[in-house]
Amino acid sequence: MENIPLEELRELLELFRFYLGLVLETLTFVLGMTGAVAAYSIKDGRPETRVYAMLVPCALCLFIGVGFLVGVYPAWELKVRVDQLARTLAFGLAPHTIALPWSLGVCGILLIGVGATLPLMARRLKLPSTDVSDSSINDRRLTSKS
Numbered sequence: 732m733e734n735i736p737l738e739e740l741r742e743l744l745e746l747f748r749f750y751l752g753l754v755l756e757t758l759t760f761v762l763g764m765t766g767a768v769a770a771y772s773i774k775d776g777r778p779e780t781r782v783y784a785m786l787v788p789c790a791l792c793l794f795i796g797v798g799f800l801v802g803v804y805p806a807w808e809l810k811v812r813v814d815q816l817a818r819t820l821a822f823g824l825a826p827h828t829i830a831l832p833w834s835l836g837v838c839g840i841l842l843i844g845v846g847a848t849l850p851l852m853a854r855r856l857k858l859p860s861t862d863v864s865d866s867s868i869n870d871r872r873l874t875s876k877s
Contacts, residue, residue: 744813751830769788796838796840800835810832
C-alpha cells in the first residue's frame with residue numbers, strides 16, 4: 732500500500748516538470764518571435780505597415796497569455812495533490828510545487844501586457860519614413876559622386 736502514493740507522486744512530479752518546462756519554452760518562443768517582429772517592423776520605418784505587422788505577435792501574446800491564466804487552476808490542483816502525497820509519505824522537504832501556478836500566472840499577465848501594448852507602441856512610435864523610390868536612389872548616387 733505504501734508503494735502506490737510514491738508511484739503517484741513520481742508520476743505527478745514528472746507531469747509537473749513537463750508543464751513547467753513547456754511554460755518556459757513557450758514564453759521564450761513567443762517573446763523571441765515578438766521581439767524579432769517588432770525589431771524588423773521598427774527598422775522598416777513604414778508607419779502604415781508597422782501596425783499590421785504587430786497584429787500577429789499581439790494576437791499570439793494575448794491568446795497564449797489567456798491560456799496560461801486558464802492553466803493556473805489545474806496547476807493549483809496538481810500542486811495540492813503533490814503536497815498531499817508528500818505529507819502522506821512524510822517527506823521532510825516537499826517539492827516546490829508553487830512554482831508552476833505562479834509561473835503560469837505571472838507569464839500570463841506578462842504576455843497579456845505585451846500583447847496589449849504592442850499596437851499602442853506601433854502607433855505612437857514616430858520614425859522618419861525611408862524613401863526608397865528610384866528617383867531618390869539616383870539623387871543620392873549623383874550627390875555622392877560630386
